Amino acid sequence: MLNLNYATLAAAHRHYAGMTAAALRETLGCPESAMARAGNGAILTSLALVGAGVQLSGPLKIENGALAGRKLENAPNRLAEWLATRHRAPEVLAVGKGLADVAYRLFGRRGIVAFVQGTGPAGGSIAVVDGRNAAALCVAAETLHPRVVHFWEIA
Numbered sequence: 808m809l810n811l812n813y814a815t816l817a818a819a820h821r822h823y824a825g826m827t828a829a830a831l832r833e834t835l836g837c838p839e840s841a842m843a844r845a846g847n848g849a850i851l852t853s854l855a856l857v858g859a860g861v862q863l864s865g866p867l868k869i870e871n872g873a874l875a876g877r878k879l880e881n882a883p884n885r886l887a888e889w890l891a892t893r894h895r896a897p898e899v900l901a902v903g904k905g906l907a908d909v910a911y912r913l914f915g916r917r918g919i920v921a922f923v924q925g926t927g928p929a930g931g932s933i934a935v936v937d938g939r940n941a942a943a944l945c946v947a948a949e950t951l952h953p954r955v956v957h958f959w960e961i962a
Contacts, residue, residue: 808893808894808895809861809893809894811856811859811861811961812859812961812962813917813918813961813962815858815859815860816855816856816858816859816919816935816961817855817917817937818858819854819855819856819857819858819859820851820852820854820855820858820935822858823851823854823855823858824851831850833871834871834872835869835870835871835872835879836869836870836871836872836875837867837868837869837870837879847881847882847929847931847932847933848883848932848933848934849879849880849881849882849883849885849886849933850867850879850880850881851934851935852883852886852919852933852934852935853865853867853879853880853881853886854874854879855935857869857874857878857879858874862877862878863877863878863879863880863886863889864878864880864889865878865879865880865881865882865885865886866880866881867879867880867881881929882928882929883921883922883923883929883930883931883932883933884921884923884924884926884927884928884929884930884931885928885929886921886933887921887923887931887957888928890919890921890957890959891957894959895959897921897957897958897959898957898958898959898960899955899956899957899958900912900913900955900956900957901955901956902953902954902955902956906945906946906948906949906953906956907942907945909941909945909956910941910942910944910945910946913941913944913945913958914938914939914941914942915938916936916938916941916958916960917936917937917938917960917961917962918935918936918958918959918960918961919933919934919935919936919958919959919961920933920934920936920941920944920956920958920959921956921957921958922944922948922951922953922956923953923954923955923956924951924952924953924954925954931948931951931953932944932947932948932951932953936958
Protein backbone atom coordinates (compact mmCIF):
# COMPACT_ATOMS: atom_id res chain seq x y z
CA MET A 808 0.00 0.00 0.00
CA LEU A 809 1.25 3.45 -0.90
CA ASN A 810 1.63 6.14 1.75
CA LEU A 811 -0.25 8.98 0.07
CA ASN A 812 -0.93 12.40 1.54
CA TYR A 813 -3.70 14.46 -0.06
CA ALA A 814 -2.02 17.84 0.51
CA THR A 815 1.13 16.72 -1.34
CA LEU A 816 -0.88 15.04 -4.10
CA ALA A 817 -3.12 18.10 -4.58
CA ALA A 818 -0.21 20.56 -4.63
CA ALA A 819 1.54 18.59 -7.38
CA HIS A 820 -1.72 18.26 -9.32
CA ARG A 821 -2.48 22.01 -9.12
CA HIS A 822 1.05 22.86 -10.24
CA TYR A 823 0.79 20.87 -13.47
CA ALA A 824 -2.96 21.33 -14.10
CA GLY A 825 -2.43 25.10 -14.33
CA MET A 826 -0.09 24.75 -17.31
CA THR A 827 -1.09 24.90 -20.96
CA ALA A 828 -0.57 21.72 -22.98
CA ALA A 829 2.44 23.30 -24.73
CA ALA A 830 4.03 24.42 -21.44
CA LEU A 831 3.42 21.00 -19.91
CA ARG A 832 5.00 19.26 -22.90
CA GLU A 833 8.02 21.59 -22.75
CA THR A 834 8.38 21.21 -18.98
CA LEU A 835 8.32 17.42 -19.20
CA GLY A 836 10.24 17.07 -22.46
CA CYS A 837 7.69 14.55 -23.75
CA PRO A 838 7.00 14.26 -27.49
CA GLU A 839 3.80 15.83 -28.82
CA SER A 840 2.41 12.42 -29.78
CA ALA A 841 2.74 11.23 -26.18
CA MET A 842 0.76 14.22 -24.93
CA ALA A 843 -2.09 13.70 -27.40
CA ARG A 844 -4.20 11.97 -24.74
CA ALA A 845 -3.37 14.46 -21.97
CA GLY A 846 -7.05 15.34 -21.73
CA ASN A 847 -7.94 11.95 -20.21
CA GLY A 848 -6.38 12.93 -16.88
CA ALA A 849 -3.89 10.06 -16.68
CA ILE A 850 -0.85 12.27 -17.25
CA LEU A 851 -1.93 14.89 -14.69
CA THR A 852 -2.87 12.23 -12.15
CA SER A 853 0.46 10.47 -12.81
CA LEU A 854 2.30 13.76 -12.27
CA ALA A 855 0.44 14.27 -8.99
CA LEU A 856 1.42 10.76 -7.86
CA VAL A 857 5.05 11.17 -8.96
CA GLY A 858 5.16 14.60 -7.28
CA ALA A 859 3.94 12.89 -4.09
CA GLY A 860 6.86 10.44 -4.26
CA VAL A 861 5.23 7.46 -6.00
CA GLN A 862 7.32 5.45 -8.48
CA LEU A 863 5.18 4.65 -11.53
CA SER A 864 6.09 2.19 -14.27
CA GLY A 865 4.26 3.77 -17.21
CA PRO A 866 5.49 4.08 -20.80
CA LEU A 867 6.28 7.82 -20.75
CA LYS A 868 9.60 9.05 -19.41
CA ILE A 869 10.00 12.60 -18.12
CA GLU A 870 13.00 14.11 -19.89
CA ASN A 871 13.26 17.57 -18.26
CA GLY A 872 12.89 19.25 -14.90
CA ALA A 873 12.97 18.11 -11.31
CA LEU A 874 11.21 14.84 -12.13
CA ALA A 875 13.54 13.88 -15.01
CA GLY A 876 13.94 10.14 -15.39
CA ARG A 877 10.64 9.30 -13.69
CA LYS A 878 7.88 7.45 -15.55
CA LEU A 879 4.27 8.46 -16.24
CA GLU A 880 1.17 6.53 -17.23
CA ASN A 881 -0.91 7.94 -20.09
CA ALA A 882 -3.75 5.39 -20.06
CA PRO A 883 -6.51 5.96 -17.45
CA ASN A 884 -7.75 2.38 -17.19
CA ARG A 885 -4.17 1.12 -16.83
CA LEU A 886 -3.40 3.70 -14.11
CA ALA A 887 -6.59 2.68 -12.27
CA GLU A 888 -5.51 -0.97 -12.44
CA TRP A 889 -2.03 0.00 -11.19
CA LEU A 890 -3.57 1.83 -8.21
CA ALA A 891 -5.86 -1.13 -7.45
CA THR A 892 -2.94 -3.57 -7.32
CA ARG A 893 -0.24 -1.41 -5.70
CA HIS A 894 -2.23 0.90 -3.42
CA ARG A 895 -5.46 -0.77 -2.34
CA ALA A 896 -8.74 -1.96 -3.75
CA PRO A 897 -10.93 0.97 -4.77
CA GLU A 898 -14.38 1.80 -3.54
CA VAL A 899 -16.57 0.74 -6.47
CA LEU A 900 -19.39 3.16 -7.33
CA ALA A 901 -22.05 1.77 -9.62
CA VAL A 902 -23.31 4.01 -12.41
CA GLY A 903 -26.79 2.48 -12.59
CA LYS A 904 -28.44 5.60 -11.14
CA GLY A 905 -26.33 7.88 -13.36
CA LEU A 906 -23.24 9.97 -12.85
CA ALA A 907 -25.23 12.65 -10.99
CA ASP A 908 -25.64 10.10 -8.19
CA VAL A 909 -21.90 9.35 -8.33
CA ALA A 910 -21.15 13.09 -8.06
CA TYR A 911 -23.45 13.29 -5.02
CA ARG A 912 -21.61 10.38 -3.34
CA LEU A 913 -18.21 11.96 -4.07
CA PHE A 914 -19.13 15.48 -2.91
CA GLY A 915 -16.91 16.56 -0.02
CA ARG A 916 -14.49 13.66 -0.46
CA ARG A 917 -10.86 13.84 -1.57
CA GLY A 918 -8.83 11.31 -3.51
CA ILE A 919 -8.55 9.82 -6.97
CA VAL A 920 -11.53 8.86 -9.12
CA ALA A 921 -11.41 6.67 -12.23
CA PHE A 922 -14.24 6.41 -14.74
CA VAL A 923 -13.53 2.96 -16.14
CA GLN A 924 -14.55 1.98 -19.65
CA GLY A 925 -14.41 -1.48 -21.13
CA THR A 926 -12.46 -0.25 -24.16
CA GLY A 927 -8.98 -1.30 -23.11
CA PRO A 928 -6.19 0.38 -21.14
CA ALA A 929 -6.43 3.77 -22.87
CA GLY A 930 -10.17 4.17 -22.27
CA GLY A 931 -11.89 6.07 -19.52
CA SER A 932 -10.73 9.00 -17.47
CA ILE A 933 -8.99 9.51 -14.13
CA ALA A 934 -8.61 12.60 -11.96
CA VAL A 935 -7.87 14.02 -8.54
CA VAL A 936 -11.07 14.86 -6.61
CA ASP A 937 -10.80 17.82 -4.23
CA GLY A 938 -14.19 17.65 -2.54
CA ARG A 939 -15.76 20.31 -4.75
CA ASN A 940 -15.05 19.21 -8.32
CA ALA A 941 -16.92 15.88 -8.36
CA ALA A 942 -19.86 17.24 -10.37
CA ALA A 943 -17.60 18.75 -13.05
CA LEU A 944 -15.60 15.52 -13.33
CA CYS A 945 -18.78 13.45 -13.65
CA VAL A 946 -20.21 15.78 -16.32
CA ALA A 947 -16.96 15.49 -18.31
CA ALA A 948 -16.96 11.68 -17.95
CA GLU A 949 -20.57 11.32 -19.08
CA THR A 950 -19.59 11.33 -22.77
CA LEU A 951 -17.25 8.39 -22.10
CA HIS A 952 -20.10 6.14 -20.90
CA PRO A 953 -18.12 4.55 -18.05
CA ARG A 954 -19.27 1.12 -16.93
CA VAL A 955 -18.08 1.64 -13.34
CA VAL A 956 -16.40 4.30 -11.19
CA HIS A 957 -13.47 3.52 -8.87
CA PHE A 958 -12.57 5.81 -5.99
CA TRP A 959 -9.53 5.85 -3.71
CA GLU A 960 -10.00 8.16 -0.72
CA ILE A 961 -6.80 9.91 0.32
CA ALA A 962 -6.48 11.69 3.66
